[in-house]
Amino acid sequence: MTTSPPPDNRRIPAPTLRESAEFQSALNQFLARYVQDSLSHMVAPENKLRLHHGRGWGGGEGSGSSEGSFKLSSAETSVPFETVVTNDVAALPRFVAALAESIASGMKKNIYAAVSAASERTGNVVSAKSAGSPAQVFLQMLQTIEFGVNSKGEVSLPAMHVSPEMGKKMLDDLNAQGPEFKEEVERIKREKSAEALRREQERLDKYRK
């Protein structure tokens, strides 16, 4: 959230303190929505937890919950007084975008770090070097990962987060592969999907009928 420097003892005419505080509060809410929107492609809304207390989360082994600790995410930007006296209203969306981008970037780093740590713990790590090519990395990743099932009972395929350069390189390499490679991918997907549905059914069967 945005914070202001502590007010000095300067007295000014008509400071509109209450209204300005309301303005600031609306700005904070707008900024928060902006940040959430920019992260929505990374975290499904149903997987987003809002925690109000504590320093971390997780219920330990067998709880079915992930684990982690809160990380402070902060960002700073400034608005020159000159902007205000020239009534440059475009500064408002600029400020929001700059601050939101900065906050979202920090939060993305935290999300990747959390995913990376979890992968390291479970051994779900593939090495680009040992795999040999981007297409082989993709295949190994597919073999390693477990597919999920969403609340509608449909298999949800994994999403990849790579840099634009890496993404292009991988796509080019995947498109250059022959039919055997594609058949292998489809086979893995079929097997993994079937396995995911079986696991889901097994999970649901644990409820008392």
Added chain:
Amino acid sequence: MKNIAICLGCDEYSKLSRLNGAVADCKRVYDALLSSGLYDATASGLLLSPTLQDARACLNDVAGCKDLGVLTLYFAGHGGMKSGTFYLCFGDADLDKLSTTSLPIIDLFTVVGEIAPRQANFIIDACQAAGAMFDLNALMKPEIIGRAGSSSIAFLAASASDQYASETEVGGIATTATMKYLTGEKQIQHTRPFLDLVEVGLAVSRDVQTATPDQNPVAWGLNLYGDGVFASNPHYTATGSGPAYSIEGIAPNSHAGQVIRQHTEPLWEEYRLIASDHNPSRLRRTILDLRSELGNDFAAFIRGFGPALASRAGGSEDLLAASDAIATCAIAMLPQMGTANTAETCRELLKARAELDHQTIAHLKTALEADRFGLLSRGHALADLHYLPMRVSKVLAWLCLSRQADAVLGMTNASADVNSDAVMGLVFQYYEDCFVSVSDEQASWTLIFGALAEKFGWRERLLILAEKLLMSGLSVAGRVLRPDVSGKTAFNYTLARAGTGSPIGFDDLANPTELLSVLFLLGHLLGLSEQWDKSLVAFDGLTVNAYVPDSYLHFGEPFVTGGNNFTSRLGHGVWTVSEYVAFYEKTVVPAIQTAARGLTPEVSLVCGVAAYIFPDRVPYFMFGPVR
């Protein structure tokens, strides 16, 4: 009604260090108060180096008094704070057992509550005396201030809680400063026969702070029953034209006194809030609740309440809070301005406000010269994208009304004029880009500036302001916010002005708008009509309004019930500035002439101030003929 002064001074202490000047101070103050003839010599008391028991016995005697007018309690000696309570220390006080060997200040409030004088004055010249002040907000809680019943209360404490009241060879510095006003060596005012402890206290604070910056006396007080009374005013010169003054003011047992008693709590609450939350609408509600019940005594109430409130508002972060508080009190008296007492009281308030405005303008000049961003709110810079244009419009109107007040009240002052010219120049130099149309509240402020600018030599500035407001209005198709919207709406509107999609609805916008009505009148006045006509299509479909009341005597009410809204729609009968002016002349001006008939210059001034403080109404009567 009897007036009593109880003076307690203590030099001799069995367990605390000896003081040298407390007794002498006490004698000096007692003699000064008694010699003026204001206090009853037989009922008043002077106790020198008393024990706690002596002091309590004296207070018990006072508690037996009935029908008391003024009760003044003076203490000089050691004081001490313990667990948030301030204690007066007498000869047998023991710092380790303060609560059982000294007198808690709250007991003084209890005594006052029991005898219910019209006015209670407390002067404490002691170490840590402002510890009591430190508790100002705590003292104003109903359960504490309530102990003092419904008396008017004034309080002067000599030093801050962590300071020691300095003593010189002649006595305490604060008491020495107070004596100068009691004896007439220094003058505060010459228009009222009595000095108010709050006004004395504020003067003493300034004097002491100048002489000894480490010591910081504090004064506060609220007068509920008319003028505050503390001592005779050695400089009073009766003019014969003023109201018949009486020491009684409003007697607490009179009908008016009883009405005030019933409203004591909200009055004290307003007094408590005004320093941190200056809100003229709330103040107006609070005092209007009394007006109908007080009738002709309302002016007497306001003449005591208004200045006390303004003094408290002087501590607000809003530089204009004190001026606005006095203005709001004057506005509340508008419907009663036909009576001589009310008119005279209003005139006095306006004069007090004019003097305050002179000081404030000088302060603002210094602030802007030192810092070109001196009008910015440091806490919420981005909010100023919306509020700074409004603040600038308001300041321009305030400067004009200050000059107008000087002219109407015969208070023209060359140095004040120089200062207001300078502030006007600095505002135009630094904030010209903030002449932006954002809210219909600017209609009132812009009309005030437009109506008076030429009179004070600011016509060229008016030209700049009018053009900038129109151009910025064009950029939002004349869609400005309606008065009194929340900060959240202002935020959404600012986003919309920046071209970002935002949830601003028609309900948030001024429809009809009076700002455009004012700008059209100014455009005509400045000879810009034809030039502006080419742009008016941008305002197509907007409804323009000019509200005129039945009588301007009701112009300060929260909702002015009479009168008419004269509306016209652009593109549906009006297509040019001249056509709007013709409509205005034909339909609005006659209504203004009827509503403004018989207004004295003072009443006109108050109506203008009403529109400045409550800018959901526009004082078109100030504009005069448009052709």
